[in-house]
Amino acid sequence: MQSILKTLLSRPEISALVMLVVVVAGFSFMAPQFASYGNTRVLLFSLPELGIVVLGVGILMIVGEFDLSVGSVFALVPMLMVIAMGRWGVPPIVAMLMGFALALAVGYINGWITLTFNIPSFVTTLGMLFMARSLATVLSGGFPPPFPANLSTDLFVADLGLFRSSMLWFAGFALILGIVLHFSNLGNWIFATGGQSQAAADMGIDTRKVKLFCFMLCSFLAGFAGMITTLRLRSALPALGEGLELQAIAAAVIGGAALTGGIGSLVGMLVGTTLIRVIDNGLVMARIDANWFRFAIGALTIVAVILNTWVRARARRMK
Amino acid sequence: MTARLEEHFQATETFVRPTAEALVRCEGLEKWYGSVHALAEVDFHAEPGEIVGLVGDNGAGKSTLIKILSGAHPADGGRIFFEGREVRLDSPKAAMGLGIETIYQYTAMVPAMSIARNMFIGREPLTRFTIGGIGLMDRRTMVEHATRSLTNIDLTERSPDTTVEELSGGQRQAVAIARAMYFKSKLLILDEPTNHLSVKETNKVLDYVASLKEQGIGSIFISHNLHHIFPISDRIVAMARGRKIADIKKSDTTIDDLTDLIV
Numbered sequence: 001m002q003s004i005l006k007t008l009l010s011r012p013e014i015s016a017l018v019m020l021v022v023v024v025a026g027f028s029f030m031a032p033q034f035a036s037y038g039n040t041r042v043l044l045f046s047l048p049e050l051g052i053v054v055l056g057v058g059i060l061m062i063v064g065e066f067d068l069s070v071g072s073v074f075a076l077v078p079m080l081m082v083i084a085m086g087r088w089g090v091p092p093i094v095a096m097l098m099g100f101a102l103a104l105a106v107g108y109i110n111g112w113i114t115l116t117f118n119i120p121s122f123v124t125t126l127g128m129l130f131m132a133r134s135l136a137t138v139l140s141g142g143f144p145p146p147f148p149a150n151l152s153t154d155l156f157v158a159d160l161g162l163f164r165s166s167m168l169w170f171a172g173f174a175l176i177l178g179i180v181l182h183f184s185n186l187g188n189w190i191f192a193t194g195g196q197s198q199a200a201a202d203m204g205i206d207t208r209k210v211k212l213f214c215f216m217l218c219s220f221l222a223g224f225a226g227m228i229t230t231l232r233l234r235s236a237l238p239a240l241g242e243g244l245e246l247q248a249i250a251a252a253v254i255g256g257a258a259l260t261g262g263i264g265s266l267v268g269m270l271v272g273t274t275l276i277r278v279i280d281n282g283l284v285m286a287r288i289d290a291n292w293f294r295f296a297i298g299a300l301t302i303v304a305v306i307l308n309t310w311v312r313a314r315a316r317r318m319k
Numbered sequence: 320m321t322a323r324l325e326e327h328f329q330a331t332e333t334f335v336r337p338t339a340e341a342l343v344r345c346e347g348l349e350k351w352y353g354s355v356h357a358l359a360e361v362d363f364h365a366e367p368g369e370i371v372g373l374v375g376d377n378g379a380g381k382s383t384l385i386k387i388l389s390g391a392h393p394a395d396g397g398r399i400f401f402e403g404r405e406v407r408l409d410s411p412k413a414a415m416g417l418g419i420e421t422i423y424q425y426t427a428m429v430p431a432m433s434i435a436r437n438m439f440i441g442r443e444p445l446t447r448f449t450i451g452g453i454g455l456m457d458r459r460t461m462v463e464h465a466t467r468s469l470t471n472i473d474l475t476e477r478s479p480d481t482t483v484e485e486l487s488g489g490q491r492q493a494v495a496i497a498r499a500m501y502f503k504s505k506l507l508i509l510d511e512p513t514n515h516l517s518v519k520e521t522n523k524v525l526d527y528v529a530s531l532k533e534q535g536i537g538s539i540f541i542s543h544n545l546h547h548i549f550p551i552s553d554r555i556v557a558m559a560r561g562r563k564i565a566d567i568k569k570s571d572t573t574i575d576d577l578t579d580l581i582v
C-alpha cells in the first residue's frame with residue numbers, strides 16, 4: 001500500500017491530474033452545459049493543435065532545452081506551404097514536404113547554434129522567435145496568400161462527429177512518442193541527457209545528437225500543428241500562433257516537466273494540454289470574462305510547480 | 320620545494336617497463352587545458368590481472384590520465400595501445416567497446432532515473448522491436464540483472480525501480496561498481512571509488528578489486544589514501560604536476576617511502 005502510494009506520488013503528472021479533476025468538476029458544477037456533448041466537441045476540436053506542439057516542447061524540456069520559437073514556426077511553416085501551392089503552383093504533397101523540411105531546418109539551426117556555441121537555448125530560440133515570425137510576414141508580402149480553393153483538407157481536419165481527424169494525428173503522435181519516450185532506449189538517452197548530461201556522455205551517449213534530435217522533433221511538430229490550424233482556417237496568417245510558445249511551455253510545466261530537465265512524462269503533457277484547453281473553454285461556458293484566461297493559466301502554472309516540488313519531496317521521504 | 324621533489328624522483332631508467340602482453344600501454348601522452356599542462360610525456364601501462372595504484376597530490380593529473388583512457392577526453396599527443404594494437408579512444412563508447420569500464424570520481428549516475436535504468440544507460444538491452452539501433456528496451460532483463468547486481472552489493476532492501484537520488488553517496492558508488500561488474504571488462508578504472516564510502520563499504524570495494532585479479536582483469540585504482548591501495552596493488556605509479564615521478568613494484572618499496580614521495 002505504502003509503495004503503491006509512493007509510486008503514484010512519484011509520477012510527475014500526478015498534481016496535474018488532480019487539478020484537472022478539480023477544474024472539470026468545478027466547471028461542470030458552475031455551468032451544467034460544460035459537460036454536454038456539444039461542448040465536449042468544441043473542446044476536442046481545439047485540443048490537438050496545442051497538444052501536438054506541447055509534445056515537442058515537453059520532450060525538449062525533458063532533454064534539458066527550451067524552444068520559444070514554436071509559435072513562430074507554427075505560422076512560418078504553413079505560410080511556406082500555402083505560398084508554394086497558391087503562388088508557385090507546387091503540388092500539395094511537395095508543398096507539405098517543403099514546409100516540413102523548413103521546420104526541421106529551423107530545429108536543426110536552433111540546436112546547432114545552442115550546442116556549438118554553448119549558449120542557453122532560451123536565447124537561441126528567443127532570437128529564432130523573432131526571425132521566424134519576421135520571415136513568415138515577409139514571405140506573405142503583407143497579405144495572406146491565396147488558399148487553393150479546391151484543396152481537400154479532410155485528411156487533417158475532417159469533422160468526425162465528436163472530434164476532427166486532427167485528433168487522430170495527435171493520438172498517433174502521442175502514442176508513438178509515448179512509447180519512444182518511456183519504453184525505448186532513445187527515451188532512456190533523452191532522460192539521461194536531461195537529467196545529468198555529464199553522466200550520459202560518460203556512459204557513451206552522444207548527448208549532442210540526442211539534443212539535436214529533440215530540437216528538430218519540436219520544430220517539426222510545431223510546424224505540423226500550424227499546418228493543421230491553417231488547413232482548418234483555410235488561410236495562412238502571418239500572426240498565427242503568437243503567444244503559443246508560452247502556452248505550450250505552461251502546459252508542459254503544469255504536466256510535471258521540470259525546467260532543469262530530466263523529469264516529465266507523456267501523460268503529463270496530455271493532462272497539461274487538456275487543463276489549458278478546459279480552462280479556456282470553461283471560462284466561456286461559466287460566463288466568466290475570457291480575459292481571465294491568462295490569469296488562470298499563470299496562476300495554475302505556479303501552483304502546479306509548487307505542488308510538484310512538494311509532492312516529489314514527500315514521495316522521496318516515503319520508504 | 321622543487322629541489323625536494325627532485326631529490327625523491329625515482330630515476331626514469333628504473334621505471335617498470337611494460338611486457339609484450341601489456342593490456343594497455345600509453346606512450347608520451349600530452350594534455351593541455353588552456354595554459355595548464357595537465358599531462359607531460361606520460362608513459363603508462365597496465366598488465367592483464369594487474370592492479371595498478373595511481374597516486375599523487377591534488378591536480379597531479381590522475382583524473383586527466385584516466386579520462387583519456389576512458390575516452391572522455393582526447394589526448395593532445397601520444398599513442399595508446401590496447402592488447403598490442405594502437406587504438407583511438409575518441410569516445411567513451413570506443414573505450415567501452417574495447418572493454419574499458421570506468422568508475423568516475425563523481426558518480427556517473429542520473430539522479431532522477433531508476434537504478435535499473437542507470438545501470439544500462441547507453442547499453443540498454445533491447446527486444447526484437449528494433450530499427451537501426453533504436454528499439455524497445457527489454458525491461459524484464461534490465462530489472463532482473465539490476466536485482467541480481469543489487470544482491471551482489473548487499474542492497475537487497477532497495478527495488479531496482481528506486482531512483483538513484485534516494486540513495487546515499489556510498490550506495491550510489493556501489494551501484495556504479497555493480498554496473499562496471501555487470502559489463503565484464505578487461506580493464507577497470509576506478510577514480511577514487513572509496514571517496515564517500517564507510518569503512519565497511521570501502522573494504523567491500525577493495526575485496527572486489529582484488530577478486531578481479533583472479534579473472535585476469537586489470538585495474539587502475541586511484542586514491543589519495545595509500546593505506547587503501549597499497550595492500551591490494553601490484554605496482555604503484557605516482558604523478559606530480561602532470562608527470563610520472565615513480566613507477567615501482569610494490570615489493571620494491573614501502574608505504575613510508577611512497578608517502579615521502581608524494582607529499
Ligand SMILES: Nc1ncnc2c1ncn2[C@@H]1O[C@H](COP(=O)(O)OP(=O)(O)OP(=O)(O)O)[C@@H](O)[C@H]1O
Pocket residue numbers: 352353355357375376377378379380381382383384424
Ligand atoms: N576540464 C578541465 N578544464 C580545465 N582544467 C582542468 C580540467 N580538468 C583538469 N584540469 C586541470 O588539470 C590539472 C590536473 O587535474 P586532474 O583532475 O587530472 O588532477 P587529479 O590528479 O585527478 O587531482 P585530484 O586528486 O584532485 O582529483 C589540474 O591543474 C586541473 O586544474
Ligand SMILES: [Mg+2]
Pocket residue numbers: 381382383424510
Ligand atoms: Mg581526480
